[in-house]
Amino acid sequence: MTEIMLKVENLVKHFGGLVATDSLNIEVEQGEIHAVIGPNGAGKTTLIHQLSGMLESDSGTIHFDGQEISHMSSANRCHAGMVRSYQITSIFKDFSVLDNVAMSIQAREGHSFRFWKNANKDAVLAGKAREILVEMGLEERAEVLADNLAHGEQRQLEIAMALATDPKMLLLDEPMAGMGPEESSRVTKYLESMKGKYTMLLIEHDMDAVFALADRITVLVYGQAVACGTPEEIRGNEEVRHAYLGDD
Numbered sequence: 665m666t667e668i669m670l671k672v673e674n675l676v677k678h679f680g681g682l683v684a685t686d687s688l689n690i691e692v693e694q695g696e697i698h699a700v701i702g703p704n705g706a707g708k709t710t711l712i713h714q715l716s717g718m719l720e721s722d723s724g725t726i727h728f729d730g731q732e733i734s735h736m737s738s739a740n741r742c743h744a745g746m747v748r749s750y751q752i753t754s755i756f757k758d759f760s761v762l763d764n765v766a767m768s769i770q771a772r773e774g775h776s777f778r779f780w781k782n783a784n785k786d787a788v789l790a791g792k793a794r795e796i797l798v799e800m801g802l803e804e805r806a807e808v809l810a811d812n813l814a815h816g817e818q819r820q821l822e823i824a825m826a827l828a829t830d831p832k833m834l835l836l837d838e839p840m841a842g843m844g845p846e847e848s849s850r851v852t853k854y855l856e857s858m859k860g861k862y863t864m865l866l867i868e869h870d871m872d873a874v875f876a877l878a879d880r881i882t883v884l885v886y887g888q889a890v891a892c893g894t895p896e897e898i899r900g901n902e903e904v905r906h907a908y909l910g911d912d
Contacts, residue, residue, distance in 0.1 A: 667694040668727075669833055669863045670715075670746075675724035677710055677887075684710040685721070686887035692833070692865055697855070699866045699874045702884035703908055708867045711884070712837050715865070716748040717741045729832055745832030749822045749839065757811035761802055761821055764810050765793040768828035793828070800824040801854050816847030820854065833863040840870040852876050875899070883908065 670692035677685040684707045692698040700708055713719035715726060717738030726734045728746055736744070756764055766789050797803045800820045805813065810821060819839055826834055839855070840848040852873045855864070859877075868874050874881065874895075881898045883891040891897075891904050898904055 668692070669694040669729060670865065671725075671727040672715070673725045673727075675711075675714060675726065676722045677707075677714060677719060678722055684887050685714060685724075688724070688884075688887060688889055690882055690889060690892075692863060693879075694863055695860045696879040697859060697864045697866055697877050699868060699878035699881045700884060701868070701871070701874055701881060701908070705886075706884040707887035708884055709837070710887070712748065712835055712865075712867055716746070716835055742829070745830075746835065747826045747829050747831035747833070748835040748837065749826045755810045755818060755821055755825070757809065759810060760807050761797065761810055761813065761824075762790060762793050762806040764821060765796050765824050765828050766790060768825040769793060772829045796824050796827050799827065799854070799858065801850065814847070816843045816851060819843065819847075820851055823851075823855075827862075831862065833865065836864055836866045836868070838868055839866070840868060840873050843870075848873055 668691050670690070672688060672690040675685050675688040676683070686707075688711065690698075690700075700711065702708055710719065714721050717736060721734065724734070725732055728741070728744065731744070733741055733744065733746070756767065759767070766786070769789060769792055794803060794806060797806055800823055802817065802820055802824060805817060810818065813821060823836070823839060839851060843851065848870055855877055866874070866877060878895055880892060880894055882889050883898065883904050891901050893901070
């Protein structure tokens, strides 16, 4: 029986008279990539804020890895293993790619002022960081300053920094945003290579990436889940196709 990593039940969030999340139910299985899609204003950003602890829900429950986290702080959710890419400290643009990942590992392990130690002087730390860079296809950019990376590479580095925290689940909020087709295809390939190793909830507008990556897809409209299924089931859902995907 597949283990449920994330279970959201009857989640609600109001902003005045606007219902942004409307009695929402979602389950994410361990090891799956679960995409959440929907038109602008569907409630995707509100949902990921609620899951990550950036927004307090009005009602409903969130269970993660066997424990209720509905009222847990954002930092404690991160420590529990639910990591949103931008919850990690922003990229240090004056540091190398390797040092950025190494500092994320140090933060996870609680190394006080060693946080600022040059990663190249710590063989064990640098080794761990290089393994993560290989996973994200950045091994050849290890010594490059983060500020000199292309936009797509900086997004890859953000994901690498999230992986450095040894997450149980990744919340990926539009990882392809601002990328051209070639960059998006490259990041999609690296995320696809991690299938089964990490549980991921993916918010993304790039439908090519969504249908290439997702094991299951939930479609949000006005804060409600109007459909949930495999990519094939979502493609074949006439209501979803007409409302959001288009007939093509």
